[in-house]
Structures are given as C-alpha cells and as structure tokens.
Amino acid sequence: MLSIIGYLVSIITFPGVIVHEAAHQLFCRINKVAVLKVCYFQFQNPFGYLIHEKPDKAYKNVLIGIGPFFVNTIIGAIIALPGAIPVIEFETGNLLEYFLIWLGVSIAMHSFPSIGDAKNIWKSVWNKETGILLKIIATPIVGLIYLGAVGSILWLDLIYGIAVAMFVPNLLVMIFA
Amino acid sequence: MNNDNWYQEQFFNDEFDYPRCENCGNPKIEAGYEMKLCKECREKLYRKPYPILIKLLGVAIVAVVIIALIHFPSSLNAGIAYERGLQAESEGKYVTAMKEYKKVVKRFPDSTIALASLFVTSYQNGEIDDLNALYDKLEGEEITDDSLVDKVNRTVDCWNKYYYISDELDNILQKAKNMDNDKAISLFQEYMNKNPEDISSATYYYGILLYDIGELQKAKKVIEGALKSNPDNYEGQLLQAEIYSEMGEYQKATDCCNYVLKHNVEYSYAYDTLARVELMNHEDKKGLKTARKAFQLNQKDSGIVATLAIAYHYNHNTRERDAMLKKFKKFKDDNTYDLDLMEGIFSGDYQWR
Numbered sequence: 244m245l246s247i248i249g250y251l252v253s254i255i256t257f258p259g260v261i262v263h264e265a266a267h268q269l270f271c272r273i274n275k276v277a278v279l280k281v282c283y284f285q286f287q288n289p290f291g292y293l294i295h296e297k298p299d300k301a302y303k304n305v306l307i308g309i310g311p312f313f314v315n316t317i318i319g320a321i322i323a324l325p326g327a328i329p330v331i332e333f334e335t336g337n338l339l340e341y342f343l344i345w346l347g348v349s350i351a352m353h354s355f356p357s358i359g360d361a362k363n364i365w366k367s368v369w370n371k372e373t374g375i376l377l378k379i380i381a382t383p384i385v386g387l388i389y390l391g392a393v394g395s396i397l398w399l400d401l402i403y404g405i406a407v408a409m410f411v412p413n414l415l416v417m418i419f420a
Numbered sequence: 421m422n423n424d425n426w427y428q429e430q431f432f433n434d435e436f437d438y439p440r441c442e443n444c445g446n447p448k449i450e451a452g453y454e455m456k457l458c459k460e461c462r463e464k465l466y467r468k469p470y471p472i473l474i475k476l477l478g479v480a481i482v483a484v485v486i487i488a489l490i491h492f493p494s495s496l497n498a499g500i501a502y503e504r505g506l507q508a509e510s511e512g513k514y515v516t517a518m519k520e521y522k523k524v525v526k527r528f529p530d531s532t533i534a535l536a537s538l539f540v541t542s543y544q545n546g547e548i549d550d551l552n553a554l555y556d557k558l559e560g561e562e563i564t565d566d567s568l569v570d571k572v573n574r575t576v577d578c579w580n581k582y583y584y585i586s587d588e589l590d591n592i593l594q595k596a597k598n599m600d601n602d603k604a605i606s607l608f609q610e611y612m613n614k615n616p617e618d619i620s621s622a623t624y625y626y627g628i629l630l631y632d633i634g635e636l637q638k639a640k641k642v643i644e645g646a647l648k649s650n651p652d653n654y655e656g657q658l659l660q661a662e663i664y665s666e667m668g669e670y671q672k673a674t675d676c677c678n679y680v681l682k683h684n685v686e687y688s689y690a691y692d693t694l695a696r697v698e699l700m701n702h703e704d705k706k707g708l709k710t711a712r713k714a715f716q717l718n719q720k721d722s723g724i725v726a727t728l729a730i731a732y733h734y735n736h737n738t739r740e741r742d743a744m745l746k747k748f749k750k751f752k753d754d755n756t757y758d759l760d761l762m763e764g765i766f767s768g769d770y771q772w773r
Contacts, residue, residue: 265474277457277465283474296465299452322481325488328495332502333524333531334564343488346481415496420503 252401253290258346259353259404260284262318263311264291267360270310271295274303289359297367304367305381308360308388315354316407323347323408328416331409344408352404355391364388498527498534505537514544515686515717532561536572543575544684546655548583582653585621593625601633624656631663639663654680658693670701688718695727700773704734722751726758733766741766 253260261283271278271293280294298304326340326347336344356364367373368381391399440447443461450459457465470478505520518541524534539554555576563569585593592611596604608626615622623646630639643660647653657676664673677694680687691714698707711731714724729744745762748755764770 261474261477265470268468268470272466272468275462275466277455277462278468279465281468283471296453296455296457322485325485325492325495328499329528329531332499333528333533335528335531339484339488343485412496412499416499416503419496420500420507 249395250288254286256349256352257284257290259315259319259349259351260291262315262350263353264293266311266314267293267295267307269314270307274298274306276303276307289357292359301367301370301373301381302377305364305377305384308356308364309384311356311360312354315350319347319349319351319354319404320407320411321347322350324411327408327412331405332412347408348401348404350404351407352400354403354407355395355400356388358389358392361385361388361392494527498524502534502537505541509537509541512683512685514541514684515688517541518545518547532558532563533565533568535561536563536568540568540571540575543579545687546689548579551579578652581650582621582624582655585625586615588615589622589625596629604629624653624659627656627659627663631659631666636663636667640667651679652683654683654687654690658689661693661697665697665700670697673697686717688714688721688724691717692721692724692727695731699727699731699734702773704731707731708735722748722753722755723758725751726755726762729762730765730772733762 264281264283268278268281276298277296278293279296280292282292284291295307298307323344324347326336326343329336329340330344364381365385368378368385394400438447439449439456441449441458441461442456443465444458446458446461448458449456450462453462501520501523505517505524508514508516508520518538521534521538521541524531525538528534535554535557539551539558542548542550542554558572563572589611592604592607596607599607605626608622608629612622612626623642627639627643627646630636630642640660640663643656643663647656647660650656657680661673661676664670664676674694674697677690677697680690681694684690691710695707695711695714698704698710708728708731711724711728715728718724725744725748729741729748732738732741732744745766748759748762761770761772765772
C-alpha cells in the first residue's frame with residue numbers, strides 16, 4: 244500500500260524529479276565530468292536517473308551527489324515564495340498561488356539525494372587514494388542521505404518541502420513584524 | 421619503464437592496442453580518468469545540452485514566478501500584519517490586534533484563520549454589530565488551528581450568554597420603555613423566573629432598567645449577583661462601575677474598570693467609564709488624561725466624545741470643550757442622553773457631581 248502511495252506521490256511531484264536530475268547534470272558540467280545518459284523522468288522506479296563517468300577526483304563525486312540538495316531547495320523556495328503566505332499560512336489563494344505551491348513543494352521535496360547517490364559517494368570516497376579529510380566530511384553526509392531516505396517513508400521529504408516553502412516568507416515576517 | 425618511449429616503440433607494433441578515445445578513437449586521451457575520452461569528446465559530453473522541452477518549461481516557470489511575485493509584497497504585508505496582530509493579542513492589546521487582522525482580511529477575505537482572529541478580537545472590543553457578519557462567514561468552515569478554535573468557541577459562548585436577547589426579552593424591553601416602573605420591574609422578574617438559563621443578558625438589562633429609574637441599591641445587588649458567576653461580562657463590569665460611581669463608591673468603581681482593562685488594555689469603553697468615575701470624584705486632571713486615552717483609541721463613539729468634552733469643561737478648557745461638542749453633534753446615533761448631560765453641565769443647570 245505504502246509503495247503504491249509512494250509511486251503516486253512521485254508521479255504527482257514529477258517536476259521535482261526533473262529538477263533533481265537536471266541538477267546532477269549541472270554539477271557534472273561544473274566539474275567537467277562526462278554525462279553518458281540522462282533520463283529526466285519515467286513512469287517507473289527509478290523515476291529519473293543520470294549516468295556519468297567516474298570523476299578524476301573523489302570530491303567531484305560528492306559535489307555531483309549532493310548538488311540537487313542545494314539546487315532543488317533554492318529553486319523550490321523561490322517558486323513557492325509568492326504562494327506560501329496565502330496558501331500555507333492563510334489556507335486561501337488563487338489558482339496561480341496553489342500551482343506555485345505545488346510546484347515549489349514538489350521541487351523542494353526531491354532535494355534529498357537518493358540511496359543510489361549515497362552509494363556512489365560512498366564508493367568513491369572510501370577508495371584508498373582518497374584523503375582522510377574528504378572521508379571525514381563525506382561519511383556523515385552519506386549517513387544523512389540514508390536518514391533522509393528512511394525519513395521519506397514518514398513523509399519527511401514532504402515536511403521538508405513545506406518547510407522550505409515557508410522558510411523565506413517566515414523569515415521576512417519575523418524581521419519586519 | 422619509461423612510458424613515453426614504450427608507447428613510441430609500440431606505435432610501430434601493429435599488434436599493440438594502445439588506448440584511444442572510446443567515443444571517437446582519438447589516441448590523445450585525457451589522463452586521470454578511468455573512462456578513456458579525448459578532451460573534445462569529454463567536453464561535448466559534460467556540456468550535454470538540456471532538451472528543448474526542459475528549457476521551454478524552465479522559461480515558462482520563470483515567467484509565471486515573475487508574474488506571481490508582483491503580488492508578493494501585499495501577501496507579505498498581510499503576513500506581517502497577522503504576526504503583529506498575534507503579538508498585540510498576547511499583550512491584551514485587542515484594538516491593535518483587531519486593526520491588524522482587518523488588514524489581513526482585506527487582502528485575504530476568504531481566509532478562515534484571518535476571519536476567526538478578527539471575530540475574536542471584535543468581540544473583545546465590544547464591536548458586537550460586526551459579529552453577525554463575521555460569524556456567517558465562519559459558520560461551517562473548518563479551522564485547523566486548535567487554539568484558535570477554542571478562542572472562537574469561547575467567544576461564541578460569551579456572545580450568546582451576554583448579548584443574545586430572546587424575542588420574549590426583546591418584547592419586554594420594548595414594552596418597558598412606555599410602562600410604569602413597577603410594572604416593568606415585575607415583568608422582568610417574571611421573565612427571569614421563567615427563564616433561569618437566560619440569566620446573564622436578562623439580569624444585565626434588568627440592572628440597566630433599575631439604574632435608569634434610580635433604584636441604585638437594587639441595581640447594585642442585581643449586577644453584583646450576575647458578576648459573581650460571570651465576572652467576564654465586561655459590559656456588566658462597566659455598568660457596575662457606573663452604579664458604584666453614582667453611589668459615591670469610587671474605589672470600587674475604579675476597581676471594576678481596572679478589572680476590564682487588565683484583560684484588554686485598549687478597551688476604549690473601560691477608559692471612558694473610568695474617566696467619568698474620576699471626574700465624578702473631582703480628579704479632573706486624571707479624568708482628562710483618561711478621557712483622552714479613550715478618545716485616542718476610539719474616535720467613532722459619541723459617548724467617548726461627550727466624556728472628553730465634559731473633562732475639558734471641568735479642566736476649564738472651553739475651546740476644546742466646544743470643539744468636542746461640535747464633533748458630538750455630527751454623530752447620527754441619536755445620543756440624546758449625553759447631549760442633555762453636556763448641555764446641563766456646561767450651562768450649570770445640572771449638578772452632575
């Protein structure tokens with residue numbers, strides 16, 4: 244039952260999947276890592292994927308893996324901004340505002356790197372050639388990614404999406420109130 | 421082994437398979453990568469363009485966001501107003517809170533949260549005429565905030581308890597205007613015996629009747645009894661203050677006003693009643709200060725304007741007094757009681773205190 248709900252949620256929030264894969268692609272471009280194949284969205288698990296070559300440096304793998312976290316969060320927050328106060332705070336709004344909230348929350352929800360991303364990061368970081376500093380930094384990141392994946396069963400990704408949508412408006416209200 | 425020489429030697433070896441770009445076969449591959457690609461192919465692959473559909477969707481979304489951001493400042497202002505309203509409400513400043521919530525309702529007229537907050541603060545400020553319209557909008561709607569639901573329910577209970585007049589009571593009030601005092605009193609008593617559950621509003625109006633006909637001791641007893649079980653009847657507290665004031669019990673009158681102000685520090689009617697108590701007690705400077713405070717909070721009530729005019733009179737400021745009297749006469753609420761009071765005091769024909 245839960246997997247059916249999860250499947251439906253991924254379909255409904257498909258813009259987030261597209262932006263997630265596009266973010267991976269962007270970070271591949273920044274780090275000059277060849278992209279071999281990209282699927283922005285499909286109606287099966289995984290709902291999107293990107294295949295890239297193994298980078299020449301381990302830190303690039305980390306950046307490519309966690310890139311969507313920043314890109315999805317920022318884009319989700321910006322898109323949700325006009326609709327956040329009417330829809331989330333005052334439970335009212337016009338069609339455009341509801342659309343922006345759906346889009347913004349959908350994008351922000353897919354900020355968390357996938358378990359596939361985590362495995363990728365883990366593999367490249369725990370190579371004998373990788374420096375100790377990167378191992379120290381990347382290990383908790385991988386831990387958090389796994390936590391995020393578990394949390395998504397408890398709708399942590401949705402809660403995160405809504406929190407991202409409300410963060411900037413709430414901050415502005417607190418500053419000026 | 422010297423790799424450069426070794427590759428050079430192998431170049432002439434037709435059987436040696438030296439590394440080439442996996443994409444184009446170029447032997448000049450970039451070092452350091454597991455995947456063998458030349459610089460040009462790698463660049464082509466990492467610069468893989470986004471599909472045109474993705475680009476078009478991106479442009480459409482940017483356009484939509486820009487259009488929506490035009491309305492963002494007004495939404496933000498409503499959010500700020502609501503936050504200010506909450507802060508004011510927590511400090512007992514219900515007039516300020518109500519003003520802020522009105523701004524929110526103006527921007528979001530269908531927001532149940534905004535309407536509910538305005539409903540609660542309107543009641544706290546005695547704006548009873550607005551409650552019906554607000555209640556009609558709220559009826560049947562779901563409020564997700566549990567604490568706000570509690571506040572609304574408590575407000576509705578108080579509103580019913582202290583302001584709801586049954587048809588029968590309304591009938592008695594209409595008849596009492598043109599009736600002998602004794603008959604009016606017995607009608608009230610009969611109604612209250614028959615309707616003990618309607619004790620709050622009936623008692624309050626009975627108290628008003630007794631006060632109006634000068635039966636101050638009886639009025640005091642009736643209202644004291646009603647307030648013992650319902651001290652949050654703030655109109656009743658202020659009526660009690662007036663009764664105490666008429667009987668020379670100024671400290672008790674002040675205590676009643678302060679009880680109301682403790683709950684709502686911006687209740688203009690409480691300041692108005694307190695000002696009259698102070699003026700009756702010959703505390704003229706204090707009375708003027710309090711009357712000004714009431715006027716600052718509420719310039720739309722003729723009674724408050726009258727109190728300020730009286731305060732100016734007792735402080736020998738005839739210019740301001742006459743300005744207030746002029747302002748009073750512009751009201752269309754037919755407040756003949758205060759008009760007669762002022763004219764009597766100012767001409768010296770009536771000994772108010």
